[in-house]
Every structure is written in structure tokens, then in C-alpha cells.
Amino acid sequence: MAKTPGCLYIAHMKDGPMIRIRLPGGAVTADQLRAVAALAGDLGSGLIDLTNRANLQVRGLHDITFDVLKTHLGGAGLLPKAAWADRIRNIVADPLDGRDPDALCDTRGLVEALDAAIQARPALKSLSSEVGFVVDNGGASGVAGLAHDIGLVAERAASGIRFRLTLAGTPTELVASEETAPLLAIAAARAAIALAAEAQSPLPRGLAAYGVGAKTWKQPTAAAVRLALALGGPYENRIRRLIKTVPVETIVERLEDFAEIPLERAAVADPLPVFDPSIGIVPEARSGFVSCGLGVPVGRLDVATTRHLAALADRHGDGTLRLAPWHAVFLPSVRTDAAEALLAEADRLGFVVDPAFVRIRLYACSGVEGCRGGRLHTKENGRAVFAAVAKTLGDAPLPEPLTIHVSGCIKGCAHRQQSDILALERNASYDVFENAAPGTEPPPDRHRGSASAETLPDLVADLARARFDRNAAE
Ligand code: SF4
Structure with a gap:
């Protein structure tokens, strides 16, 4: 099995070297999309994949070098600030975020803040690249209903909108404001790293010989040892797998050790949102504008189609696009009276525009x-x-x-x-x-x-x- 690819982590596949460009929340600009198309066309096999987490993969990059990748992707603003965090920025969000009139809030800022918080914490270096974060704005798409490890789900409270932490699809009692929610997610990730290390390393048992017992193990004096174990991975810290041996309650309890904020609790009232993807013309909160969702069967694009897509976003929208984790691309801010023409053009290009796609x-x-x-x-x-x-x-x-x-x-x-x-x-x-x-x-x-x-x-x-x-x- 090939190693999980990243921007600068090349996976060697049968059709040649492949990279995965992570786009937190699926956000990408038309210019960035053109840069990806140029990379795929000039140096790759011309194939670009949309992944199930709304990222992009470029395939068949024979003869690629790190310098070329850094120059090309860096110039397009597609590289993370912290190179070590490249493969763990797996953040899925609603592609209609900021536009959906049914959403409780706009979580684009939260997605950016979570991405920044991840990259600012080297303690997450040993987080599995398979761990997935999800941010749900409470809108119609219900992305928290997708399989994930760590979720932040918007909900109404007397004080306004807050975010509830979910672990592997289970709502916890922990809630946070928009400002502190990223730190709650980070604490959950660090708890998973620590618990996985302890569960899978023989060291804790060996430490008993040195007087470190079950109780002292949890005391701050043992923190350095725990940290050393956690950094010594890799361990299976994907919460979806960890919960087979470690109850969610234990992860929540351990999370206190890593919380950088006072923890706030509130009883769970609502079930998780139901995943309900859309495609085609979707009305936006702003009168006179819609988002246009285009389906990409099996998630595969070629260079010419990708360039056309960027041109559509420039011509009909605001030059931005949102990839959806259901093999679709949304063009926001399209004037309502231009939407049908856009869909007709997209249909001719091979996109699926029928809402039945989903x-x-x-x-x-x-x-x-x-x-x-x-x-x-x-x-x-x-x-x-x-x-x-x-x-x-x-x-x-x-x-x-x-x-x-x-x-x-x-x-x-x-x-x-x-x-x-x-x-x-x-x-x-x-x-x-x-x-x-x-x-x-x-x-x-x-x-x-x-x-x-x-x-x-x-x-x-x-x-x-x-x-x-x-x-x-x-
Ligand atoms: S990519 Fe397809 S063929 Fe290859 S290991 Fe996975 S399931 Fe099998």
C-alpha cells in the first residue's frame, strides 16, 4: 500500500508519482485550479482526481522534483505553512458554507483557524494522516453525517451559536465557541495520539518497575514520558479505529490533559446531522445569486475540463470554487439568471448537472x-x-x-x-x-x-x- 500522499509526499503509484493537494474545506480559486491543471498537463499524465475529502490528486508526475513542486505549488498558494503538517490537514466542510440560507453560521473562518491551529502545533506530528476533521455549519448538507474522526458541529444555544465536539460520529458533552472550537479539536487529536501510544506501546507496563503505576501515570510528572511515547509513533490514532479498544468517554477524559482552554460542557440534545448532498442550482442567502453544483462521476477530471471549470468560475461566479466530498464542485455567487446557461455549458463539458447525481x-x-x-x-x-x-x-x-x-x-x-x-x-x-x-x-x-x-x-x-x-x- 502506497504511503498517504501529500503536496510534498510523493506516492509512487503504478501510473507514476502522485501527489495530493489538501484544500481545507474544499476551498480553491480559479487561479489555483489552473495551476493544478498546468502541473498535471505539463508534468503529469493529465489526470486529476477529486478525493472523498474534497482534495485534489495529480497523477503520473514522472520526473517530478521537490524543487519544481515547491516552486509550482508555492507560487499558487497551495503549500501549507508548516510542511510537516501537509498530510494531516484533512478538514471537510460544507461546500455551500457562507451561502446556505439554512446554515446556522458561516464556518469558513473556523476552517481557516483550525487549519492554522493544526499547523502551529508540532505535537500533532504523529497524528495519523488518515485522521479526518469535519466542520458542520448546521446547514442542509449535514457533512457531520460523513464518516469522520473529530467533528465540530454548530448548534443553537441560549448564548448564540456554539460548536459541539463529535468523535467518530458520536456527539460528546464538550462544546466551545467559534473562537475556541479549534483548540477543542486539537485537544481531542492530542488525546487520541497519547491514548494510542499508551495502548500500543509496551512501555507503560515496563514503567511499573520504576514505580510508575496506573495512578501516577496520569499525573503531570508522567507527562514527559507520555509525550515521548506519543512522539515515538506511529501508532493507530485514527479515532474511528481507536474506539474499538478505547471508549469515547476515555478520550474525552484524557482530552482534559491537553485542553488549552477551560472545558465547557452541555448535555447532548440533538442527533448528528444527516448527510444530504446536493447538486445543480442551489439558492444562496444573498438574493439574486445561486451556487451551481457540478457532479464529477468517479471524481476524475482531465486538464482541459479543469481549465474550463476555472474559466466558468471566473466568467459566471466570483473566481472561487468549493470542492464537495461527494465528487462535486460548486461555483458560488452565480447570478440567478445566468445559472441555466452555466449548467448547460457544464453539461456539454461532461459534468453531471442533474440533481439526481447525488x-x-x-x-x-x-x-x-x-x-x-x-x-x-x-x-x-x-x-x-x-x-x-x-x-x-x-x-x-x-x-x-x-x-x-x-x-x-x-x-x-x-x-x-x-x-x-x-x-x-x-x-x-x-x-x-x-x-x-x-x-x-x-x-x-x-x-x-x-x-x-x-x-x-x-x-x-x-x-x-x-x-x-x-x-x-x-
Ligand atoms: S486501489 Fe483498487 S486495485 Fe488498488 S489496492 Fe485499492 S482496491 Fe485494490
Whole structure:
């Protein structure tokens, strides 16, 4: 498995060196997008991926050097201030932030403050690059409903809007103001680092011989040892995995050791927001303006399309874009009377502009093009599956979005959770299952057939239709 890439951490994939450019909150300007397109076109294979966390990946960067990357990305303002923090700035936020009339607040400043706080704390150096932060403004998208490790979710309180800390999707009693919320998230990350180190290092047990017991272990005198352990990682400090052995309450308790602010508690009243992505024309709070969401099936862009996208943002919007963690791009500040023309142009460019895009959540890994373990063109096959299923379902009402995963092997890198329909590569064709997750062999009774790359779209479309018919009959 390749190491998690970053701007300056090159992952060596089958199709060559690849970098991942983190964009906290998915925020990017048209100029930055053009810089990424230039990098991909001049020095890479021309392929650019949108990730599930609204970041960008540039592939096939043969012969790339660190100096070129630093110059190119630095010139576009795409490098973090602290190079060591490059891979841990995984901050997902609502792409409609600051525009959604239903949101409780605008969290763009909070996202920036959290990013800055992360980069200002070298104690986070050993945080797993897989740890994901989410900031939810209380709006319609409900991004806190996405899988995450550490969340800050806006809620109403008598004193105004505050943010509740969530850990791996579990709301805690800890709340903070907008100003102090980043420090609450940082404390949670540091608690996870410390607990992971203690849980996985044999040292704490060995320290008993030196008179450090369970009680003294928690006293400030043991802080230096704890810090040394934490920095000595890597340990599995992704909270989503840590909670299998460490209860959320324990993480909250340990968080006190790292809090740089007085902790404030409030009983949990509301459930987590429900993830509800959108696409197409979305009204903005400002009268006369809308945001336009464009779907990018399987998250893959080429250089020409990326340049067109930047031009659309300049021509119709305010020169900024927001990537969404559902393989979509939003162009904000579009005049309402220009939105239809923009969507028509985007449609011609190959974007999906039908709001139904979000009803079919299709995941596909990099497959044979990008992974040494891949043998099939999973992204290309995924796009064909999406088109076939979208055509079959038409406007049929679905009680819930349909999740489809086209995976190049059992590892299932694109989506670890269960999907409604899972196509797994087998001997250069696909075995197709219903209600199955990758990682381990799905039960045989969920197998629905085998298909070549050419016949996969029809098989999946038939299964999708049958699911719809079953739901409609119930
Ligand atoms: S799931 Fe896809 S990307 Fe992951 S290892 Fe398998 S072929 Fe490679």
C-alpha cells in the first residue's frame, strides 16, 4: 500500500508519482485550479482526481522534483505553512458554507483557524494522516453525517451559536465557541495520539518497575514520558479505529490533559446531522445569486475540463470554487439568471448537472491505471455503470441514495463501508454482490452474478432497477 500522499509526499503509484493537494474545506480559486491543471498537463499524465475529502490528486508526475513542486505549488498558494503538517490537514466542510440560507453560521473562518491551529502545533506530528476533521455549519448538507474522526458541529444555544465536539460520529458533552472550537479539536487529536501510544506501546507496563503505576501515570510528572511515547509513533490514532479498544468517554477524559482552554460542557440534545448532498442550482442567502453544483462521476477530471471549470468560475461566479466530498464542485455567487446557461455549458463539458447525481453514490478506485494491484479500468467502468444506472432509474424516487462500489480488488480503497451493490474484480472480470463491503470475502448468498467490464453496466443497472421495484412494492 502506497504511503498517504501529500503536496510534498510523493506516492509512487503504478501510473507514476502522485501527489495530493489538501484544500481545507474544499476551498480553491480559479487561479489555483489552473495551476493544478498546468502541473498535471505539463508534468503529469493529465489526470486529476477529486478525493472523498474534497482534495485534489495529480497523477503520473514522472520526473517530478521537490524543487519544481515547491516552486509550482508555492507560487499558487497551495503549500501549507508548516510542511510537516501537509498530510494531516484533512478538514471537510460544507461546500455551500457562507451561502446556505439554512446554515446556522458561516464556518469558513473556523476552517481557516483550525487549519492554522493544526499547523502551529508540532505535537500533532504523529497524528495519523488518515485522521479526518469535519466542520458542520448546521446547514442542509449535514457533512457531520460523513464518516469522520473529530467533528465540530454548530448548534443553537441560549448564548448564540456554539460548536459541539463529535468523535467518530458520536456527539460528546464538550462544546466551545467559534473562537475556541479549534483548540477543542486539537485537544481531542492530542488525546487520541497519547491514548494510542499508551495502548500500543509496551512501555507503560515496563514503567511499573520504576514505580510508575496506573495512578501516577496520569499525573503531570508522567507527562514527559507520555509525550515521548506519543512522539515515538506511529501508532493507530485514527479515532474511528481507536474506539474499538478505547471508549469515547476515555478520550474525552484524557482530552482534559491537553485542553488549552477551560472545558465547557452541555448535555447532548440533538442527533448528528444527516448527510444530504446536493447538486445543480442551489439558492444562496444573498438574493439574486445561486451556487451551481457540478457532479464529477468517479471524481476524475482531465486538464482541459479543469481549465474550463476555472474559466466558468471566473466568467459566471466570483473566481472561487468549493470542492464537495461527494465528487462535486460548486461555483458560488452565480447570478440567478445566468445559472441555466452555466449548467448547460457544464453539461456539454461532461459534468453531471442533474440533481439526481447525488441519488447514485458511485465509488471506484484507481484500478489498473494507478494501482499495482489493479487489473481493470475501474474508474472508466464506474463511469459506464453510473450512466447505465442513471438511465435505468430515470426520475424514479429512491427512498435512500443507492451506493455502488466498483473495486479493483477486495481491499476496496475507494469506500470501506458496505455498499448496496459491490463489484469486485476477479480474474480480470467482476463478481457482483448486493449489500456487501470490501475487506473480506462477501457471503456467497449475496453474490448476484459475474460480468466483464463490458457487461457490468447492464448487470448493475438490472440490479438497481430490481432494488427500486422491490422498494416500490413494499
Ligand atoms: S482496491 Fe483498487 S486501489 Fe485499492 S489496492 Fe485494490 S486495485 Fe488498488
